[in-house]
Amino acid sequence: MKESEKAERKAREKEVRKKFRPIEQLKEEFEKLNMKIETDYEIMVKLISKFNSSASMLDEKVAALYDLEYYVHQVTRMPQ
Structure with a gap:
């Protein structure tokens, strides 16, 4: 992979991480609400x-x- 492609990919991953939470965090939050994912x-x-x-x-x-x-x-x- 070229360096520019790697940088673009990291930037996209960073954007996605800002928009979405990890499944483990969601599971914990739903457990607090007595819901299981x-x-x-x-x-x-x-x-x-x-x-x-x-x-x-x-x-x-x-x-x-x-x-x-x-x-x-x-x-x-x-x-x-």
């Missing part, structure tokens, strides 16, 4: 666990599959 990945892991659980009823497994399908499509559409 989960990433798509965390939700997908829970849905897979629910589907694989022998304690889950058939309707719960079907619902987990539908929800999982939604999240898989969300993740695959994310820009790289």
Whole structure:
């Protein structure tokens, strides 16, 4: 990378950091409000666990599959 490109990239990163807060900080703030933020990945892991659980009823497994399908499509559409 050229030095000018590196400088531009750092400037853009600095602007983004001014506009947005880190996810860890947001999680802490929502915890104070008794709200929990989960990433798509965390939700997908829970849905897979629910589907694989022998304690889950058939309707719960079907619902987990539908929800999982939604999240898989969300993740695959994310820009790289």
